[in-house]
Amino acid sequence: MTTVDELLRLGDDALIAAQRLAEWCARGPEMEEDVALANIALDQLGAARLLLSYAGERAGTGTEDDLAFLRDDREFRNCLLVELPNGDFAVTIGKLLFLSVYQLARYDALVDSADDRLAAIAAKVRKESAYHVDHGSLWTVRLGDGTDESHRRMQSAVDELWPYTHELFEENDLRPTWLSTVEPVLAAATLTRPEDGWAPTGGRAGRHTEHLSYLLAEMQVLHRAHPGARW
Amino acid sequence: MYGSDFEDPETVGQPGASALLDEVESAERDLHEAAARTVATGGSTGPGADAALQDYFDAVIAADQKIEPRDWMPGAYRKGLIRQIAQHAHSEIIGMQPEGNWITRAPSLKRKAILLAKVQDEAGHGLYLYAAAETLGSSRDELVELLITGRQKYSSIFNYPTLNWADVGAIGWLVDGAAIVNQVPLCRCSYGPYARAMIRICKEESFHQRQGFEILYTLARGTAAQRQMAQDAVDRWWYPSLAMFGPPDSDSTHSEQSMAWKIKRFSNDDLRQRFVDMCAQQASVLGLSIPDPDLRWNEERGAWDYRQPDYAELFRVIKGDGPCNRQRLRHRRQAHEDGAWVRDAGSAYAAKQAARRAGKRATEQVAAA
Numbered sequence: 085m086t087t088v089d090e091l092l093r094l095g096d097d098a099l100i101a102a103q104r105l106a107e108w109c110a111r112g113p114e115m116e117e118d119v120a121l122a123n124i125a126l127d128q129l130g131a132a133r134l135l136l137s138y139a140g141e142r143a144g145t146g147t148e149d150d151l152a153f154l155r156d157d158r159e160f161r162n163c164l165l166v167e168l169p170n171g172d173f174a175v176t177i178g179k180l181l182f183l184s185v186y187q188l189a190r191y192d193a194l195v196d197s198a199d200d201r202l203a204a205i206a207a208k209v210r211k212e213s214a215y216h217v218d219h220g221s222l223w224t225v226r227l228g229d230g231t232d233e234s235h236r237r238m239q240s241a242v243d244e245l246w247p248y249t250h251e252l253f254e255e256n257d258l259r260p261t262w263l264s265t266v267e268p269v270l271a272a273a274t275l276t277r278p279e280d281g282w283a284p285t286g287g288r289a290g291r292h293t294e295h296l297s298y299l300l301a302e303m304q305v306l307h308r309a310h311p312g313a314r315w
Numbered sequence: 316m317y318g319s320d321f322e323d324p325e326t327v328g329q330p331g332a333s334a335l336l337d338e339v340e341s342a343e344r345d346l347h348e349a350a351a352r353t354v355a356t357g358g359s360t361g362p363g364a365d366a367a368l369q370d371y372f373d374a375v376i377a378a379d380q381k382i383e384p385r386d387w388m389p390g391a392y393r394k395g396l397i398r399q400i401a402q403h404a405h406s407e408i409i410g411m412q413p414e415g416n417w418i419t420r421a422p423s424l425k426r427k428a429i430l431l432a433k434v435q436d437e438a439g440h441g442l443y444l445y446a447a448a449e450t451l452g453s454s455r456d457e458l459v460e461l462l463i464t465g466r467q468k469y470s471s472i473f474n475y476p477t478l479n480w481a482d483v484g485a486i487g488w489l490v491d492g493a494a495i496v497n498q499v500p501l502c503r504c505s506y507g508p509y510a511r512a513m514i515r516i517c518k519e520e521s522f523h524q525r526q527g528f529e530i531l532y533t534l535a536r537g538t539a540a541q542r543q544m545a546q547d548a549v550d551r552w553w554y555p556s557l558a559m560f561g562p563p564d565s566d567s568t569h570s571e572q573s574m575a576w577k578i579k580r581f582s583n584d585d586l587r588q589r590f591v592d593m594c595a596q597q598a599s600v601l602g603l604s605i606p607d608p609d610l611r612w613n614e615e616r617g618a619w620d621y622r623q624p625d626y627a628e629l630f631r632v633i634k635g636d637g638p639c640n641r642q643r644l645r646h647r648r649q650a651h652e653d654g655a656w657v658r659d660a661g662s663a664y665a666a667k668q669a670a671r672r673a674g675k676r677a678t679e680q681v682a683a684a
Contacts, residue, residue, distance in 0.1 A: 099424075103419060106418045106419055106427070106431055107419060109411065109415045109418055109431070109434055109435075110408075110411040110412050110415045110434070110438075110646070110650065111646075111649075111650045111653070112650065112654065113650075113653065113654025113655075113657035113658060114654055114657070114658055114661075115408065115438055115441060115442055115445075116442070117654075117657075118411070118435070118438040119435055119438045119439055119442070122431055122432075122434065122435035122438070123435065125431060126428060126431055126432060126435070129424065129427060129428050129431070130428065132424070133424050133425075133428070136424075148424050149423050149424055152424055153422075153423075172653075173653075173654070173657050225664070226660055226661055226664040227657070227660050229664055229667065230659070230660025230661065230663045230664045231656070231659050231660050231663045233656050233659075233660075234656055234657070234659070234660030234663075237656070302419050302420060303419060303420065305420055306420050306421075306422045306480055307422045307423070310422070310538060310540060310541065312538075313422075313537055313538050313540075313541055314533065314537055315422040315423045315425075315426055315480075315533060315534075315537075
């Protein structure tokens with residue numbers, strides 16, 4: 085049986101990623117991209133709702149909203165990568181690529197889980213992850229192999245984000261699978277794969293970056309101002 | 316999947332809402348039927364001699380058929396339509412901001428998903444309206460430039476701020492409600508691409524209006540603070556929504572010619588009355604009051620009497636002095652400028668790919684020769 089902590093890790097990754105992507109709304113570099121990023125945010129939010137509802141039922145800790153709006157930062161189990169600020173479009177695309185390739189590998193594996201409910205969620209969500217991987221790869225290549233400026237920005241995004249990818253594989257052995265997708269994308273994008281080294285960690289234990297608390301303050305402000313209200 | 320995510324509005328009872336949707340569907344049927352008929356004067360092959368162009372255009376309009384992109388049309392018809400469709404597209408794009416303001420703070424995950432999907436729809440509406448304008452010969456880039464340099468307008472309603480969560484409900488109920496009343500007749504507009512875009516948009520707008528109604532309905536039955544929030548939002552959005560129908564008929568500059576060309580089909584005041592009649596009934600279902608001391612049923616007219624919005628305020632906002640005009644335009648301009656390097660990268664990559672394909676073909680031809 086899946087542990088509640090595992091459901092929270094998956095669900096919180098999706099929720100915080102959705103919240104960050106939603107910040108792009110009406111700020112995209114072109115209108116088509118506003119539609120696409122909102123779409124991906126909606127997919128992540130949908131997955132988060134399924135996973136958090138399940139986690140809440142399993143642990144007896146309440147509804148999806150109780151978990152999303154009433155936990156403090158130390159109780160969140162998401163990886164650090166998703167809570168990092170959006171940065172420019174290259175950073176957002178780098179985060180999308182690294183996260184979605186990881187999520188696809190995770191959900192692919194979970195489709196065979198002995199936990200039927202989680203297996204059903206994974207089967208639904210992995211189709212969406214596959215689209216996110218496409219979108220992230222396509223833009224990584226376009227930016228990497230676009231203009232000098234876009235190349236510089238995409239390389240700097242990849243360099244900045246790379247250390248945070250190690251945390252994704254602390255509880256699984258999927259890094260080789262992940263690398264087998266990510267490395268060819270970077271190569272096609274004429275980008276240099278960063279060296280492995282610094283590996284910040286702590287998200288899965290509730291020790292986050294300074295950014296998460298601000299994100300939660302914004303996300304939770306209205307819900308917490310009206311205890312017990314229905315919306 | 317988000318469309319069926321909340322209570323069926325029929326169980327809440329929203330008087331007048333389904334009649335509008337029926338009109339959209341009947342406009343769609345008529346559009347298909349009109350397309351199948353041939354025009355009396357022109358025959359099935361369209362206009363012949365140059366002199367017949369205006370006659371043919373007039374006959375198409377008279378027969379309630381559609382003018383299509385390749386048809387001849389008077390210069391002023393084309394110009395007026397570009398202006399109207401572009402302003403409509405700009406309104407969708409700028410309109411993402413006031414509601415987008417609450418996505419990150421939506422009070423439940425369900426509401427967050429519905430709102431995000433709604434704002435995404437607006438981006439989609441903007442895209443197909445720009446595409447409709449492009450069929451008349453103006454590119455999207457040109458039109459966006461006119462927007463961000465302030466040379467073309469968007470609906471003034473979006474120059475008001477969204478100050479609490481209930482504003483999202485009030486925008487859905489009142490602003491989208493007014494937009495639907497305005498736009499349903501446009502489903503019968505004489506320009507084909509615009510009419511077809513409007514049919515699609517109205518169907519989605521009616522869902523938006525229902526979700527707004529439902530937000531207010533829930534708040535009005537919630538805690539005291541939630542009820543107050545809902546009433547405050549309705550108080551602030553009522554008159555600006557009435558002003559969305561434009562100046563009174565006596566002062567409207569574009570109306571007469573638009574009516575003759577069947578771009579516009581009802582006067583500003585007729586549409587405003589229709590909107591008031593619909594809202595007056597729905598407000599009592601919501602349990603919220605409309606902030607108009609003069610609002611009362613007039614048996615003789617068979618309509619509600621109401622107080623006119625402050626048109627001087629409307630003109631101030633149109634001229635640029637509403638609470639958020641500067642903020643909305645600055646936001647749009649900023650997003651456009653921040654995205655320039657991304658759009659450049661997209662074009663540069665596409666050009667490289669095309670060159671690579673051409674290079675490969677050339678190599679293959681040399682090899683084959």
